Amino acid sequence: MFTIWLTFAFALFYWLYRVNKNYHVLGFFAKRVYTQNGKPVESLVGVPKGLSGLRNLFANFGKDNASVFTYLREVSKRMGHRSYIQYGMGRTMLSVVDAEYAEIVLNDQNLINKGLVYTFLEPALKNGLLIASGQKWHSRRKMLTPTFHFNIMGQFQEVFKTESLKFVQPFLKEEEIDITLNDIIPRFTLNTICETAMGIKLDDMAEEGDRYRNSFSKIDQCFARRLTNPFLWNRKIYDLIAAKDYEPHLKEVHRFSSEIIAKRKVLFEKELEQRRNTKTTEDDLFINKKQRYAMLDTLLCAESDGLIDHAGICEEVDTLMFAGFDTTSMGLIFGLMNMSVYPELQDLCFKEIEEYVDDDFSNLDSNLLGKLKHLECFVKETMRMYPSVPIISRKTIQDTTLSNGLVLPKNTDVTLLIFDILRNPKHWDSPDEFKPERFLPENSQNRPTYAFVPFSAGQRNCIGQKYAMQEMKTLMVVILKSFKILPLVDPKALVFNVGITLRTKTDIKVKLVRRK
């Protein structure tokens, strides 16, 4: 009897495997990708042979975070740096590692819904701009876009400058000092995002500020824990097993932002009253207001127009804080590390800064930053080699035909491996070498636009990219003016962890030496 059942099962399995075109049996009945015109799927996208069956289910089983990172790079290499399809655990997955597919996916109007990993952020960010989809995303994006208007960026620049000067202050007393960037840079970026997003100075609230910083980093740890433990991917299991470890920290972060929002609202209403009396237009209000503008003000304005409520404001403020904090921290950490290990390039940037920037930094505004071309190339090359956000993902909510004719079934996970796109040898010569000059206009002409996507691209691109570039450049200018940066780590020895932001296993340090 057993033999008959076994034979039957084998025959069924074989039939499904050979004949059924819709489901990939070895991927536990994952729906198959197909082409619109019936051509083989392989003509449009890579399909790794050995990994498309049972093996890819277990390829990462029991591996640590850093090994998963390396594994992803190996698959891309094995696929000849071509985007590829995989099936596993009932899931259909498209992994994008080249500019061609990045362009197709990021421009597809039907691919704006976020993938599984973003649900790990929901306890912290609820359904804010980063996670939201559909009409809600459209209206929130429209609401927040003016926040990064050129005039307002001018006001934020004052915060970047003040915080940068405060950052270097303690080191000016020393001839030379070793610093652990992972310890001190996040303090700087959290201060700036707090002031620009919520209009408060964290350092003025010493105890509360430290509690907030600490809770923020616990939430980050929670994300990494869920990412590396598939049992916690399910919200119910997470709530049952792990949620209690993070509950106090979530409460702390939400309480903090909610209280600030309430306080700011009182001040903002006074300003609105004044606007009504003096008939000031909204734009003038933001530019001329006495108290410095904060992103929160745009949301309070929208609230007074009935477009958003208190809960909505909280989720957007928490989202801006989250998206704008760790990303710029890692950009600065890698940027300063690169300054230390490439002294000639550091000199090039320093000479340019000496030429343009006054000693008292009085002319260091958005316009002047735009003139620092070597620094611009340097920061871009840092973002290319060490993208703060190495992976993003989307999900199809219906069968979706891409512009090249590939049909992705409903619920396909589309992962954009930004790290691999930015090191794809099809688009970058010597991709593992640090060469900022590749971003000079004369060296960029033949490169596809979507080869450089550290801030993503298309309609769901990073809303804060100008903010991030300006903030990173400002701190670098202020540090370079007073210090030479010397190396204390070897970039070749860095081990990366997979996560929502790019992290290294060990801290990154540099030595600051006062310039004479």
Ligand code: HEM
């Ligand atoms: C080096 C710094 C930064 C990098 C590399 C970066 C990168 C990215 C990337 C790749 C995305 C797309 C995410 C996705 O599609 O899932 C994104 C989205 C976003 N970023 Fe940034 N970001 C940075 C800084 C900032 C800053 C400073 C802010 C705000 C102050 C910010 C706010 C956002 C928001 C709100 C979104 C969601 C936009 C939407 O879906 O419409 N980011 N960022």
